[in-house]
Amino acid sequence: MKAVTWRGVNEVGVEDVPEPKILNDHDIILEVGLSVTCGSDLHLLGGYIPAMRAGDVLGHEFMGTVAEVGRNVTKHKVGDRVVVVSFTSCGQCWYCKNDLWSLCDNGNPNPGITEALWGQGIGGCYGYSHALGGYAGSHAPYMRVPYADQGAFTIPDGVSDERALFASDAAPTGWTGAHQAEVKPGDVVAVWGAGGVGQMAARKAMLMGAERVVVIDRLDNRLQQVRQHIGAETLDYSDVDVPAELREMSGGRGPDVCIEAVGMEAHSTGPQYLYDQVKQQLRLQSDRPTALREAIYACRKGGTVFALGVFGGLIDKFPMGAVMNKALTLRGAQQHGHRYIPEILDLMSRDEVRTEHLATHVMPLDDGPKGYRMFKEKEDGCVRAVFRPGT
Structure with a gap:
């Protein structure tokens, strides 16, 4: 499948990557509906975040439809429309149980890098370097979502994809x-x-x-x-x-x-x-x-x-x-989105939080390099470039 990838400092590409598979019984496979650039992605492009590798799939703010569920997933079924928090968190460790979700002890399979950088490891984040887990990002047609019962949230009827998209990262941050x-x-x-x-x-x-x-x-x-x-x-x-x-x-x-x-x-x-x-x-x-x-x-x-x-x-x-x-x-802090997304989605359903205006430029995945250039250079008033993998 095609995905938007990091190719090197200030170099974004579109290339073939392997399709994701269920690796754990608590995973889901998500068919990505919308995925958006984030200001923190620019730090990856500039080479300021360590542990990026050529070919890493970018993107950590997204929503979509459940395409496959692991055997132990209880809150979601195929066809559900969900928004996923950008940080992976287990829901069982001391930090998760104290609503400090981005500090999860188990969400990052590569904790040694952040332990060396900051004294202790923090949780994992999609598409945000091998220092934060090495997870494939969301600028792709499909992606694996671990700890799905904790990190994926059903979108209320009446809340548009474009509004729900920003409940993944911008709003909870x-x-x-x-x-x-x-x-x-x-x-x-x-x-x-x-x-x-x-x-x-x-x-x-x-x-x-x-x-x-x-x-x-x-x-x-x-x-x-x-x-x-x-x-x-x-x-x-x-x-x-x-x-x-x-x-x-x-x-x-x-x-x-x-x-x-x-x-x-x-x-x-x-x-x-x-x-x-x-x-x-x-x-x-x-x-x-x-x-x-x-x-x-x-x-x-x-x-x-x-x-x-x-x-x-x-x-x-x-x-x-x-x-x-x-x-x-x-x-x-990094965001503790698991704590705030239910409230945000409820407010979105009542028109008390509106975010569609942030999606100033919507385009297909093939335009990934263009979208990141426009976003970085603020071309044509670009506030956020949004990718729609299905087009």
Whole structure:
């Protein structure tokens, strides 16, 4: 079967790969309906995430129809329309039982790599390198889904494929950031990044009762989406002094909660951007933390900063003095989607969460290289490139 694959740094291909098979009695085989690019995929393309191999199938945000079930699968049957969380989690270990699903002890069959990188292994993720399990990704007609009773969720009737698609990763990642940052009614919340994850973090903060939610970006089309579809306020960081504007919008204190939804390749207009970019290209640091630094400086004293964008390793000039002296709470996480997807699907069924607008460009798998180029370069206002394997 044809699939969209990683061929090397900044090289995406479409090639023949083996069809998936049931390997465990708890697996299902999914006929992929829709699969979408994610901002974190760009870190794979840029060579910043270790343990990619030529021919690895990309994609971790997807939905589809159950085509085959393992003998011990109890919650799904052939023909069910489901959305699958991007992280593989067993449901039985201490972390899963404590709703810390992306930290699963058993979801990653290659834990040694992340143990060396971060001190302990974390769960596995589809199409996201051999460091996170080596699982084949979703940019293909069919894929194997392990731990299906835990990670696949039936889509309610009336929720379109295009809406349900983003319940796989963008929405639950945003939910993880806002919920674990403990947004409270009356809070002022600032979100760096107006992509799918940033928009969903803003939406969750609003649902949690935040008084003001402000999303920061520089791309007009994404900021317009925030205003039109999310209902949050926006700032263009290329036009304004973001920390000063945020103080003005929060009674002079700064936001109560700052959520960074950009990650290791953050852009900036200031001289620190050039500094970080050069060091990253020379591999003197693995991550560009421009947005995270700004979030730390902008946050009010005693507030919370949540790192929701993907970071891989080490960063330079981290403002630890600001974290300690301002008494900030600093947290971060990969998504715990198993915890949040049922709520998200219910809200989608009631039109309280809408995500179709994120799918700006829909195309067949054969256009995989084009889709990733458009997504990376933001061509034609591309917010997300969506692949439809059946076309």
